[in-house]
Amino acid sequence: MQRAARLFDKHGYHNTSMDDIAAAVNLRKPSLYHYFGSKEEILFWIHQEFIDLIIGRQVQRDDSGLSPEQLLVEVMADILELMETHRGHVRVFFEHHRELPARYQKTIREKRDFYQQSVEDILVEGIVNGSFRKVDPRLATLALFGMCNWAYQWYQNRGDKSSREIAEFFADLYLKGIRAES
């Protein structure tokens, strides 16, 4: 899956064949088909792995006692870190969800909506406890995702700034933007 994700990222999903994937992992095509019935199935499992990973990070913090501000910093750090560790997965997830067979799309959409809701819930909590302004929590969530997700278009693994530093820069800007005036 990791090799396939990398090939999809590099050459495009449509330009990568099961032959290419088999070659990349040193398998004969029949052996690859033993594990995955089709290219769509690999696509699905890349989606699964990605969304389960990020939901897992979020759920782990459920009883952490972190404040809404701190939780948002961690959300942003999670997303930026994936640009480093799961670059191929990220592009697949953002650009190829429409290529999934319908039954798979539903599963992934539900998980994605669950994740988005969990971030929106943090914003609502911050508004209720008075640390954030009364912003529209859905739009504010989409602004946060935008800042971070968009990095898949420009993030390069080349030093200069680490993904954590970028996340902290974005979080600083974002939190100043939504913090209640004191």
Added chain:
Amino acid sequence: MQRAARLFDKHGYHNTSMDDIAAAVNLRKPSLYHYFGSKEEILFWIHQEFIDLIIGRQVQRDDSGLSPEQLLVEVMADILELMETHRGHVRVFFEHHRELPARYQKTIREKRDFYQQSVEDILVEGIVNGSFRKVDPRLATLALFGMCNWAYQWYQNRGDKSSREIAEFFADLYLKGIRAES
């Protein structure tokens, strides 16, 4: 080009053939080839139209006397408005630039860099004149693009909020985030 962009948006670039495009504009395929030598050429002209449009808006404001803050609001409004008026172009521009033949990629990349630089210049101007904090102007530009560009993934033309209202919400959040403390 508009019909082609819409087909690419709806069915994906790879799943759309010159036959489909010809049918959508009521042309026979040889007549379509009279205008465009290939699907890649249509892809290129969609890129051109899109980037020229947004650069045009930006350049128009060159001598407007607007403040850096006001200029950033307009930049954000430009991008969000394109989600409404050029939906197909937007997806093509964000997802299919790698499919352009190399010589075309260069042209588009140069224009895109020019546009990005023009936004970064506004940030630098605001930092110099003291209205913005001393943020990293490149990262701050990428944060702005992220918030706005990402809307191509979720923006739906369905009332509730206009693209201008969304842009103003984002601009409010963003400007509070970068404004110098008074």
